[in-house]
Amino acid sequence: MNKDDEKLSTLTNVAQSGAAAEVVQRYGSAIKEHFVAYSGMDNETGEQLKKGLKDIAGSNVNPEYEAQNLKQQAGFAAENKYTARQNAEKIINGDKSRVHNTDVKGSGGYNELFDHIITDKNGNVIAQEQMKFVGSDPKAALNKLASKKFQKYFDADATITVPSDYYDGILAEADKSIAGFQKQLERARADGNAELAEQLEEKIAKYEKIKASLKDSGVSNAEAMEARLHPVLSTAKDVVKVAHRAGIEQAKYGAAIGGGVSLVRNLVSVVKGEESADEAALSVVKDTATGAAASYATAFTGSAIKGAMQNAGNETMRTLARTNLAATVVTVAMESGKSFGKYIRGEIDGVECLEELGEKGTGLLSSAMFASAGQLLIPIPVVGGMIGSMLGYALASSCYGELLSALKQAKLAHEERLRVERECAEAITLIRQYRTEMEKAVSTYLSDHIAVFTDAFSQMNRAIGLNNIDGFMAGANAITAKFGGTVKFSNYSEFDSFMQMNGTLRL
Numbered sequence: 001m002n003k004d005d006e007k008l009s010t011l012t013n014v015a016q017s018g019a020a021a022e023v024v025q026r027y028g029s030a031i032k033e034h035f036v037a038y039s040g041m042d043n044e045t046g047e048q049l050k051k052g053l054k055d056i057a058g059s060n061v062n063p064e065y066e067a068q069n070l071k072q073q074a075g076f077a078a079e080n081k082y083t084a085r086q087n088a089e090k091i092i093n094g095d096k097s098r099v100h101n102t103d104v105k106g107s108g109g110y111n112e113l114f115d116h117i118i119t120d121k122n123g124n125v126i127a128q129e130q131m132k133f134v135g136s137d138p139k140a141a142l143n144k145l146a147s148k149k150f151q152k153y154f155d156a157d158a159t160i161t162v163p164s165d166y167y168d169g170i171l172a173e174a175d176k177s178i179a180g181f182q183k184q185l186e187r188a189r190a191d192g193n194a195e196l197a198e199q200l201e202e203k204i205a206k207y208e209k210i211k212a213s214l215k216d217s218g219v220s221n222a223e224a225m226e227a228r229l230h231p232v233l234s235t236a237k238d239v240v241k242v243a244h245r246a247g248i249e250q251a252k253y254g255a256a257i258g259g260g261v262s263l264v265r266n267l268v269s270v271v272k273g274e275e276s277a278d279e280a281a282l283s284v285v286k287d288t289a290t291g292a293a294a295s296y297a298t299a300f301t302g303s304a305i306k307g308a309m310q311n312a313g314n315e316t317m318r319t320l321a322r323t324n325l326a327a328t329v330v331t332v333a334m335e336s337g338k339s340f341g342k343y344i345r346g347e348i349d350g351v352e353c354l355e356e357l358g359e360k361g362t363g364l365l366s367s368a369m370f371a372s373a374g375q376l377l378i379p380i381p382v383v384g385g386m387i388g389s390m391l392g393y394a395l396a397s398s399c400y401g402e403l404l405s406a407l408k409q410a411k412l413a414h415e416e417r418l419r420v421e422r423e424c425a426e427a428i429t430l431i432r433q434y435r436t437e438m439e440k441a442v443s444t445y446l447s448d449h450i451a452v453f454t455d456a457f458s459q460m461n462r463a464i465g466l467n468n469i470d471g472f473m474a475g476a477n478a479i480t481a482k483f484g485g486t487v488k489f490s491n492y493s494e495f496d497s498f499m500q501m502n503g504t505l506r507l
Contacts, residue, residue: 026092026094026246027242027299028246028302028310030089030091031306031308032308034084034088034235035308038052039311043312043318044310048104049080050104052080054231056077056080056227057228061073070228070229071225074133075134076228078163078224079131081224081238083101084238096121097121097126099117102116115131131161135166138166138168139173142174146207154206154209159214159215160210161215163219166221167215167216170214171211177203178204178207178208185197185201185204246303247300250298252292266279266281459471459474470491
C-alpha cells in the first residue's frame, strides 16, 4: 500500500470513528444501565440501590431452605435486570421516560406495593409496577396472583410484571378459568341462584383484571437465577447483546462510507486506465465489507468502553465519556496496529514508527474532540460526527507534520542544513518550471476548446433562427469532432435515410 492509499485508509477509519459517535453515545448510555444494575450505584445521578447484583449474589442462604432463599433472591435480581433492560431500551429508542427501583438508599424504607415506578422526562410518576416471580409454573403463579394475599396490588391498580417464560402461560390459564366460571355462571342463573351468580361474576371480573394488569418483564426465571448465581456473567451477556446491536447498526453506515470512498477512488483508477472494471468492482466489494467490519468493531467496542466510562467513579472519566473518545480508542488501536505491523515487517525503522504513532495519536485525539463538536453543530446522526472527526484529524495531522518538520530541521547540522536548502531551492525551481509549463498547456487547451465551443454555439443559434437543420447539426458535429467523437450524420438528409433503414439504432 503506497502512502496515498495509506492516508486515505486512515482518513476513512477516522470518518468511520466520527460517524459512530452518535451510535456509540446512545448504545454506550444503554450499556451503562447494566453496569449500574451490577454495582448498584449510578455514579452519574448519585442514585444507589439497596443492593446491586453483586451484593445480592453475596446474600446468605439457609441450607434448610436453599431453594426458597435462592428463588426469592433471584426475584430481587430480576428487579435490577428489569430496570436495566427497560432503561437501556428506552435510551436506544430515544424515549425520555425512565424506570426506577423503589428499593433505593434514602427512599425512607421498603415500598410494599410497588417495586418500580416509571417517570416521564420531567420526573413525574406516570406508572407504578409490582414484580412477581412466584409459582413453580404458570398455573401456580396465577393461583398466587388470584389469592387474597395479592389483592392489595390490584386494589392499588399496580401493573404486575411477571417472568417472560410465564407470561403467555398465565394468560392462557386465566382464559381457561374465566371460561369455566362463565359456564358455572350460566348454570347458576338458570337455577336462579343469584348469590352464586354474583360470586362468579366477581371472580370473572377479578381474573379479567389480572389479565389486564399483567406485563411481560422481559426477564425469564432462568435469567433471574443466573443473575443471582453468576452476576458477572449475566451482566456481560447483556452488555454484549447491546454492543452487538450497536455494531450491527453502525455496520450499515460503515459499509456506505467505505463503499462510497472506494467507488470514487476506483472509478478514477478505471478512467485513468490503472485497473479494469472487474478489478474495480471487486475492490469496491472488498472495501465495503472492510468498512462494515471496521464500523462494527468501532461501535461494538466503543459502546462497551463508553458505558463503563459513563458509570466510572472518577468524574473526569465520566466527562470524557461525553466525547467521542470511546470510539476513537478503537481507531487508535487499529491505526497503531498498522504502524507496528510495518515496523515488524521491516518496512519502516523505529524512528519512523514512532513518528507515525505520534502523528496518528495527535490526529485521532483531535478527531475525538471535533467529532463531539461536529455532532452538536450538525445534529444529524452520523453526518455531524463524521465531518467533525475528519476535519479535526486533517487539522491536527497537518499541524503535527509542520511541527515535526521544524523539529527535524532544528537538529540538522549547519552543513547538512545548507545541503538541504540547496536541494529545496532546486526543487522549488523545478516546481515553478513545471507549473509554468502546465499552466501554458492548460491555457492553450482551454482556449482552443473554448473557441470551438463559441463558434459552434453561435452557428447553432443562427441555425435555430433560420430554421436551418443542417446548420444546427454542423455546429453540434463540430463539438463532437473536437473531442474525438465520430460524426454519424452530416445533414438532415443522411439522418432521415438512416431512420428509414430497418437496422438497429445504437446510441
